[in-house]
Amino acid sequence: MKDKYDVIIIGAGPAGLSCAKVLAEGGKSVLVLEKNNKIGLKVCAGGLAVRAEEENSQFLKNTDSAFCSINFYFSKTCRKLTKNSPIIATISREKLGEIILEEVSKNGAEVKTGIEVKEISKNSITINEQRVKFDYLIGADGSNSMVRRSLGIKTRKMITTLQYVIPQKNQKFREMEYFFDSKTINNYFWIFPHKDYTIVGGCYCSKTALKKSFNFKNIFEKWLKDHQIETDGLKLESFPINFDYQGYWFGNKFLIGDAGGLASGLTGEGIHFAMVSGAEVAKKVIDSQYNCPEISKILKIKRKHEYLHRKVNLLNDIFPNFGFKIISFSLKYKWFKKYLLNFLFSFK
Numbered sequence: 001m002k003d004k005y006d007v008i009i010i011g012a013g014p015a016g017l018s019c020a021k022v023l024a025e026g027g028k029s030v031l032v033l034e035k036n037n038k039i040g041l042k043v044c045a046g047g048l049a050v051r052a053e054e055e056n057s058q059f060l061k062n063t064d065s066a067f068c069s070i071n072f073y074f075s076k077t078c079r080k081l082t083k084n085s086p087i088i089a090t091i092s093r094e095k096l097g098e099i100i101l102e103e104v105s106k107n108g109a110e111v112k113t114g115i116e117v118k119e120i121s122k123n124s125i126t127i128n129e130q131r132v133k134f135d136y137l138i139g140a141d142g143s144n145s146m147v148r149r150s151l152g153i154k155t156r157k158m159i160t161t162l163q164y165v166i167p168q169k170n171q172k173f174r175e176m177e178y179f180f181d182s183k184t185i186n187n188y189f190w191i192f193p194h195k196d197y198t199i200v201g202g203c204y205c206s207k208t209a210l211k212k213s214f215n216f217k218n219i220f221e222k223w224l225k226d227h228q229i230e231t232d233g234l235k236l237e238s239f240p241i242n243f244d245y246q247g248y249w250f251g252n253k254f255l256i257g258d259a260g261g262l263a264s265g266l267t268g269e270g271i272h273f274a275m276v277s278g279a280e281v282a283k284k285v286i287d288s289q290y291n292c293p294e295i296s297k298i299l300k301i302k303r304k305h306e307y308l309h310r311k312v313n314l315l316n317d318i319f320p321n322f323g324f325k326i327i328s329f330s331l332k333y334k335w336f337k338k339y340l341l342n343f344l345f346s347f348k
């Protein structure tokens, strides 16, 4: 490790690695620090929306499964959203990390794993008593970002999640499915099949938990039982998703991906937004005049998603399932199905 880098990135998730790739290609000296010993050890369902095939082609070659339809369940009613090409694919987070890491290493950025950054000052960080200076520091350290905390930015809007990774040999799941029922939860549960395993999870927005005194673990376990999904002996995983965006540029420091609150507060989708924000901020570091138009697009999608989320929850609060009933009813119509798919995934 050198004593000084143009850019230090904390966190080697999709945001940090995508940022490092563009910076290294642009000739900057880059150090990426990751606290885990391996890249890709992340609690995540691994769903990648297929927005533009050419944009995601390197990942699409490595996906576990790709889906041209998604089942939306509103209580017992199933509405199927279909497209004549893949809507969403699943990929292992380790594989995703491997693919971007290969590009990063090719261009000479240094990536060090097993190093947790705990101390940040204005122009340097301290690791194992070594002081390493930077011109720019990028916080790509996820939803519990210490870079964000060091900037004094509070996080008020989080999605709380629970999930199990179920080996395919135990039970077979073939379809991508979402389940909505506001009598149990104001967000949703999901089933995301991969090649050798399936991820089954659920989430709710932290505000819901403040309003109602409910035990999400018990609700999730009951839901699993009702759907005859066996999880005996499997590890229950949990991690928050930060969607509280409050800016990405703070002098010589930047926040990208979940550290910047750039995930969707409706769908919890964050991988694509993390990669895009990483690449955009890298371009900004290379050229200070660059104004990050792709981040503006992410913010527009977030605003739309979070507006719908608030409205549906409001209707559900007035009368249980009212908001979901309106969506379920509208999904009888082809035009609404098409509209909702575009609304959720913003296809190009």
Ligand SMILES: Cc1cc2nc3c(=O)[nH]c(=O)nc-3n(C[C@H](O)[C@H](O)[C@H](O)COP(=O)(O)OP(=O)(O)OC[C@H]3O[C@@H](n4cnc5c(N)ncnc54)[C@H](O)[C@@H]3O)c2cc1C
Binding pocket: 010, 011, 012, 013, 014, 015, 016, 033, 034, 035, 036, 040, 042, 043, 044, 045, 046, 047, 048, 115, 116, 117, 118, 140, 141, 142, 143, 145, 146, 161, 162, 163, 201, 238, 239, 240, 241, 256, 257, 258, 259, 263, 268, 269, 270, 271, 272, 274
């Ligand atoms: C249960 C669950 C399911 C999800 N499913 C999906 C999905 O299907 N599709 C989707 O698009 N999104 C999904 N998301 C969201 C998605 O996982 C995130 O939006 C995405 O991982 C954000 O990428 P990131 O690079 O910003 O952060 P992360 O992927 O969280 O990476 C941050 C990295 O920083 C490291 N780090 C943290 N602190 C330090 C430190 N102090 N020093 C060094 N390293 C540090 C961490 O170890 C981690 O590797 C899901 C999230 C959860 C919790």
